[in-house]
Amino acid sequence: MTASTTCRTTAGKSRIVAVGAIAVASTLLLTGCGDQTNANQGGSDVQNAPLADKLPKSVKDAGVVKVGSDIAYPPVEYKDKAGKVVGIDLDVAKALGKQLGVEFTFENGTFDTLLGGLRSKRYNIAMSAMTDTKDRQNGIDPEKGTKVGQGVDFVDYFNAGVSIYTKKGATQGIKTWSDLCGKKVVVQRGTVSHDLAKAESKKCTADGKGKLSIEAFDNDQQAQTRLRSGGADAGSSDFPVAAFAVKTSGGGKDFELVGEQVEAAPYGIAVPKNNPELRDAIKAALDAIIKNGEYDKIISKWGVAEGAVTEARINGGK
Structure with missing residues (x-):
């Protein structure tokens, strides 16, 4: 996979049985390169965030986690009829942001370029209904069996x-x-x-x-x-x-x-292997929202309770 350098202005990816109401508001920010969406509508609050100190200093100082995502995969992430970006991932990211005191800003990209975007440091993480697999963990092309990159670590947050x-x-x-x-x-x-x-x-x-x-x-x-x-x-x-x-x-x-x-298999939030501090911060935030019940509310709201996890795991895919 290679990083995408082309600016995009439209959604790029479409990804139990009962699917709940679609009603998550999210602010759409049009920037010079691609669609971006801030998952934390109310802004970040580092001072009062319980897990802010777990973040790498660079991310904490920036106040933003840049997320690569292919925003055309309902109900995980997509644009509703009003053009607002909504979905499971947006809601989960917002909840994680509250724990960490930073904003999760989603940038639209085609699915097969997201890991390349991590390698080029365009994104901090990728969150896009991405299945956690050993090949992706190890940077292996599943068809050719050849090494294509360093690989990533996953923080698993859903099963599908x-x-x-x-x-x-x-x-x-x-x-x-x-x-x-x-x-x-x-x-x-x-x-x-x-x-x-x-x-x-x-x-x-x-x-x-x-x-x-x-x-x-x-x-x-x-x-x-x-x-x-x-x-x-x-x-x-x-x-x-x-x-x-x-x-x-x-x-x-x-x-x-x-x-x-x-x-x-689990969906995972992909984090570069050279950033274990960010990986562990996201895991801690996910465990926190599972424990306080916010995670279950999100998953139930979207009608996908069958895929809920009971704890955050790192690299649980096979």
Whole structure:
């Protein structure tokens, strides 16, 4: 992965079953390069923040944690109909900011460039429904098995699997990944769904079951549009995102989930390995909001209680 140097003005990524009301206000700040959103609407309060002293001095002095995120992945992070950036990650970041006394400012970028953005120090962290995997921890390209960077540490804050969905009433008997042989699937580039599709494609070819065609997009919403128009047989994304699309797209008339979710794994907040102090501060803040009940309120508000964690973990992915 490489860092994105192109200014962006639009959202870039779209990522249980019951999804709650969408009602989180967030201030949108348009800057010279990309969309930025301040997750702490009321501003930071270092003096009264209980965990401020755990932050690295550079971050504490700046008063800001710069977050790389692909803001088109409802219900995790996305723009609502009014153009406000909302979602699970925005709410969690705001709660963390209260504990640490700093503002979490989200900057929009395509998902497959976020880790590169960390390496180039464009962001302090990446928070974007990113699955914690050993390959990402170690900086390994999962397809080639080659080293592509230093890797990152993750502070795990949610659990989610991967789902397949089709046009409503057009499942074509699809229930498992092996049922996609001979068909076409749409995914977001660089995601676990993309990795699973590529792995299944090799199996389909080896077993002589017919080629699995894969069309990958910069964001999940583009993939959904392709499927909606009849350009593919199925789509795949993280379960909360797929469930949200099924519930909301076309008033619930466009898509349906098929089969069971697979590859359940934690979402992690990615932190550069050379910044363990920031990693540990975020972990402490997450443990604090879990303990005081604010975390559960956020997760329940968005209707994703099945994915809640009971404690913060570092590098819990496999």
